[in-house]
Amino acid sequence: MESKDWVAGISKSDAGRYSRQLLVDDFGVSGQKNLKNTAVLIVGAGGLGCPVATYLGAAGVGTLGIVDYDRISLDNLHRQVAYKEDQVGQSKSQGLADNVKLQNSGVTTVVHNVSLDSSNAMEIFKNYDIVCDCTDNVATRYLINDVCVLLNIPLVSGSALRWDGQLSVYHYGPDCPCYRCLFPSPPDPSSVTNCNEGGVLGPIVGTIGSMQALEVMKIAAKLSTTLAGKLLLFDGREGKSRTIRLRKRDPKCAVCGDEPSITAPIDYMLFCGAGAHDKIENLKLLEPSVRVNVHEYQEIRSAARKQFLLDTRPPVEFEIAHLPEAIDITLNECRSLQAEELSSRLGVDSQTSDVYVICHRGNDSQRAVKLLKEKLGSIHFRDIIGGYEEWALKINDEFPLY
Amino acid sequence: MVSVKVLFFGEAFQLVGKREETVEFPAETDYEELRRIILEKYPALSKIEKVMMLAVDQEYANPGDRFELERFTEIAVIPPLSGG
Numbered sequence A: 001m002e003s004k005d006w007v008a009g010i011s012k013s014d015a016g017r018y019s020r021q022l023l024v025d026d027f028g029v030s031g032q033k034n035l036k037n038t039a040v041l042i043v044g045a046g047g048l049g050c051p052v053a054t055y056l057g058a059a060g061v062g063t064l065g066i067v068d069y070d071r072i073s074l075d076n077l078h079r080q081v082a083y084k085e086d087q088v089g090q091s092k093s094q095g096l097a098d099n100v101k102l103q104n105s106g107v108t109t110v111v112h113n114v115s116l117d118s119s120n121a122m123e124i125f126k127n128y129d130i131v132c133d134c135t136d137n138v139a140t141r142y143l144i145n146d147v148c149v150l151l152n153i154p155l156v157s158g159s160a161l162r163w164d165g166q167l168s169v170y171h172y173g174p175d176c177p178c179y180r181c182l183f184p185s186p187p188d189p190s191s192v193t194n195c196n197e198g199g200v201l202g203p204i205v206g207t208i209g210s211m212q213a214l215e216v217m218k219i220a221a222k223l224s225t226t227l228a229g230k231l232l233l234f235d236g237r238e239g240k241s242r243t244i245r246l247r248k249r250d251p252k253c254a255v256c257g258d259e260p261s262i263t264a265p266i267d268y269m270l271f272c273g274a275g276a277h278d279k280i281e282n283l284k285l286l287e288p289s290v291r292v293n294v295h296e297y298q299e300i301r302s303a304a305r306k307q308f309l310l311d312t313r314p315p316v317e318f319e320i321a322h323l324p325e326a327i328d329i330t331l332n333e334c335r336s337l338q339a340e341e342l343s344s345r346l347g348v349d350s351q352t353s354d355v356y357v358i359c360h361r362g363n364d365s366q367r368a369v370k371l372l373k374e375k376l377g378s379i380h381f382r383d384i385i386g387g388y389e390e391w392a393l394k395i396n397d398e399f400p401l402y
Numbered sequence B: 001m002v003s004v005k006v007l008f009f010g011e012a013f014q015l016v017g018k019r020e021e022t023v024e025f026p027a028e029t030d031y032e033e034l035r036r037i038i039l040e041k042y043p044a045l046s047k048i049e050k051v052m053m054l055a056v057d058q059e060y061a062n063p064g065d066r067f068e069l070e071r072f073t074e075i076a077v078i079p080p081l082s083g084g
Helices: A012-017 A028-036 A049-059 A092-103 A121-125 A138-151 A202-220 A268-272 A294-303 A315-320 A331-336 A339-346 A364-375 A387-395 B011-016 B031-041 B043-051
Strands: A039-043 A063-067 A108-112 A130-133 A155-161 A164-170 A230-235 A240-245 A309-311 A326-328 A354-358 A380-384 B002-008 B020-025 B028-030 B053-056 B066-068 B074-078
Touching: A028 A202, A039 A049, A049 A063, A049 A092, A049 A202, A063 A092, A092 A108, A121 A138, A130 A138, A130 A202, A138 A155, A138 A268, A155 A202, A164 A202, A202 A230, A230 B074, A240 B074, A294 A387, A315 A326, A331 A339, A331 A364, A339 A364, A354 A364, A354 A387, A364 A380, A380 A387, B002 B011, B011 B043, B020 B031, B028 B031, B031 B043, B031 B053, B031 B066, B031 B074
Parallel strands: A039 A063, A039 A130, A063 A108, A130 A155, A309 A326, A309 A354, A354 A380, B002 B074
Antiparallel strands: A155 A164, A164 A230, A230 A240, B002 B020, B028 B066, B053 B074
16 A cells, blocks of 8 residues: 555545534534535525525535525615625625635535516526525515425525524425415415514524524435424524424425425415515505695694694604604504593694604504594594605605614 | 413514413313414404414414313414514
């Protein structure tokens, strides 16, 4: 035997670079080699997508595809930690792929700078072994689920809002349910809160995204201890997590059941009654006669001696900024309080004829006007179109946009 | 009847305004009755009725399942989160 002979399980450069994870039981050389041969698709380059991409790139995944049509904005940066201030306005999918490549040049990155929909999802997904759902809306979650089932790809699904996170692996193994087995019909769109409205803390998406990356590494390494068939609930406020054992695959499931009715992607906006994004919808619930724009309200408040303005936003938003005359009565309180309580909170009496209603962007204020008209019929309630956001854009650019 | 802890996650917490509360249930019951009692006691949850999962002692409850509840049983009300 020559002194230069040896048996290599892994290249010298990979052994050096990944030594600390090669040393971990049950991952080791075979896990590393499998990870290098795995192509992972991340849908959504936001608060979840950033840690998923960053950790998988660093760990040496073979190919990382990133789907996102959106651009980086300043209010993303508190949680989407892969992006820098000078990247605001740039493509998220490109920015995240660049970041991964900078950290580990050995990873192949594929940028899908598109809005994922029924027409392109099959074509994009078919080249990947594992998909991560890091999206922010219900319609896209059903689309991703269905396409993963149709192409038989395991799905690592994370989600987060406020202080809470959820994590599961769908469609991985014969008994494992898919998202549709658990939620055959979509939620009522009015009951869905997204991060733009409800907010979310960076470390919550950071925790869930990091755990998604870990699930991908376990699937790639062919470990049997994944979250398939289980749902992890993370409560960051209490520092607690619980793992729920889920149902088995539903034989009657519309997509992964024994006789599926869905055999190709469907129209998910129609199915969910909501768009495939987390942007705020502009509702028109009221007649123009019960609405004023911000310019009209500015004239009204400068002409009147005392103006009644009801602010429907939750206390955390009221605290960010409000007009001095605003009285905080939330939309929920408009719903639950009796007429007398509402009158006394507002400080109105039998002489009061006009009350204006304002919220963040002009949707809840319309809902509130409808509720208030029922309870206090003698008062003329009108909402301010576009809310404080419009006020900040058109009347007072010092007013905080959030 | 037996007093059992009910936990509210995510949007269920937002709607009910409490993280947990003790609720009386018949000791022998089933999935349908659990749902009915919870929705009657917390009508605000009707908003998420279509997507509301129940888990009894950390195990997903299926329609038709029967339960024998005990003092330390925990029932979780879990709607999906969709943000990210």
